[in-house]
């Protein structure tokens with residue numbers, strides 16, 4: 001049914017199982033021929049603030065997201081997550097639990113992106129603008145919540161369209177796994193970048209993080 005079945009013993013998937021859209025449920029997942037590891041890291045504070053970065057160049061440019069990138073040969077996924085956070089936000093993670101793992105496939109690419117998601121709960125220094133990212137703070141709580149910090153709401157309209165789906169687990173502090181397949185960009189979109197395709201099929205579930213290690 002999904003690419004995580006071999007990693008997830010039956011009964012390990014939580015109640016928050018989501019998949020869609022309805023017309024895609026009979027479609028197979030896109031075929032891919034290689035798996036590449038990536039990291040995605042979100043600094044969060046105990047008083048419900050989250051730091052996102054506007055990607056200034058490359059894949060996903062113009063969107064707000066966590067900090068991260070490719071795992072380089074010879075490093076662990078955790079080391080890569082720490083390195084990318086330092087390169088892109090200039091902070092050093094000192095407490096960084098893994099909270100999710102998501103796979104992304106694109107209709108016109110043979111690569112399955114295997115993205116390890118972390119929340120950074122403690123770090124040294126403060127996030128700074130770098131060549132790749134412009135960091136900005138947001139509230140993780142609804143604006144009418146009595147403890148909501150006076151910061152803007154998470155800008156889902158300016159993020160990857162899938163973030164809206166799996167952030168419900170992230171914000172509830174539940175670990176999660178999932179997969180999203182993207183269509184290729186519309187024919188009319190002559191400048192179409194791979195990341196401009198619409199979401200074709202998705203699946204997410206809350207699941208224990210121990211089942212998701214590299």
Ligand SMILES: Nc1[nH]c(=O)nc2c1ncn2[C@H]1C[C@H](O)[C@@H](COP(=O)(O)OP(=O)(O)OP(=O)(O)O)O1
Pocket residue numbers: 038039040041058059060065066067068069070071104113115160162163180
């Ligand atoms: N659909 C999606 N939703 C999401 O929230 N994050 C995604 C995503 N697809 C990719 N990402 C993230 C994963 C990773 O953090 C980033 C892609 O990594 P990059 O291409 O920025 O890697 P690198 O920074 O290593 O690249 P270079 O700087 O070109 O070497 O985008």
